[in-house]
Amino acid sequence: DAGITQSPRYKITETGRQVTLMCHQTWSHSYMFWYRQDLGHGLRLIYYSAAADITDKGEVPDGYVVSRSKTENFPLTLESATRSQTSVYFCASSGNRGTNEKLFFGSGTQLSVL
Amino acid sequence: AQKITQTQPGMFVQEKEAVTLDCTYDTSDPSYGLFWYKQPSSGEMIFLIYQGSYDQQNATEGRYSLNFQKARKSANLVISASQLGDSAMYFCAMRGGMDTGRRALTFGSGTRLQVQP
Numbered sequence: 001d002a003g004i005t006q007s008p009r010y011k012i013t014e015t016g017r018q019v020t021l022m023c024h025q026t027w028s029h030s031y032m033f034w035y036r037q038d039l040g041h042g043l044r045l046i047y048y049s050a051a052a053d054i055t056d057k058g059e060v061p062d063g064y065v066v067s068r069s070k071t072e073n074f075p076l077t078l079e080s081a082t083r084s085q086t087s088v089y090f091c092a093s094s095g096n097r098g099t100n101e102k103l104f105f106g107s108g109t110q111l112s113v114l
Numbered sequence: 115a116q117k118i119t120q121t122q123p124g125m126f127v128q129e130k131e132a133v134t135l136d137c138t139y140d141t142s143d144p145s146y147g148l149f150w151y152k153q154p155s156s157g158e159m160i161f162l163i164y165q166g167s168y169d170q171q172n173a174t175e176g177r178y179s180l181n182f183q184k185a186r187k188s189a190n191l192v193i194s195a196s197q198l199g200d201s202a203m204y205f206c207a208m209r210g211g212m213d214t215g216r217r218a219l220t221f222g223s224g225t226r227l228q229v230q231p
Contacts, residue, residue: 043221094217099146102164103161
C-alpha cells in the first residue's frame with residue numbers, strides 16, 4: 001500500500017553537520033508540508049509547498065531548507081544542525097479541493113542532534 | 115493569524131465512560147475547517163473527524179463526535195464509551211481560507227488522554 005513515506009525513521013547527528021530528511025508520496029498530492037513536534041508545542045509548520053518548484057516558509061523556518069523538484073518528493077535539509085533542532089519531524093501531504101482536505105502524515109523522523 | 119488552544123495537557127477517563135477534550139480557536143476567516151487527530155504511543159498521526167464552519171450539524175464518526183459551538187469558537191471532541199486503545203495524544207487543528215499560504219493546518223499543543231480499566 002503506497003502512501004507517504006519518510007526516511008530515515010531515526011537519525012542521530014552532531015552539531016554542525018548537514019542532515020537531509022526525505023519524504024515521498026504516491027498520491028500526486030499538490031501540497032506537501034514539513035512539521036516539527038516538540039513537547040508543549042504541538043506540531044509547528046516549518047515549510048510547505050503548493051506544487052513542484054513552489055515552496056514557502058511556515059512558522060519556524062530558520063535553519064531549514066527545502067526543495068521540490070518533483071511533485072512526489074519534498075526533502076528537508078538542516079544545513080548546520082543545532083541541538084535545538086532535536087525533534088520529531090513529520091512530513092504531510094494533501095489535495096487541494098477544499099477546506100475539508102485532511103492531511104496525510106508520514107510516520108515521522110526522530111532526529112537527535114548531539 | 116490563526117490560533118488553536120487546548121487547555122487540558124492531560125486527562126484521565128474510566129473505560130466505557132465518555133470524555134470531552136476541549137479546543138478553542140481564533141480566526142478571522144469566514145470559512146474554515148476544524149480537525150482532530152489522534153497520536154498513539156507509536157507516533158503516527160491518525161485523522162479522526164472534520165467539521166466545516168458552515169456545516170449545520172455537528173460531525174460524527176463512530177464513537178467520535180465534534181461539539182461545534184461557532185459563537186464560542188469551540189470545537190470539542192467527544193469520545194463515547196472510551197476504550198483502552200483510546201489512550202493517546204489528541205490534537206485539534208484548523209485550516210482557514212483557501213489561499214495557498216493557508217493550506218497548512220495550525221495545531222494546538224495537544225491533550226494526552228489516558229483510559230483507565
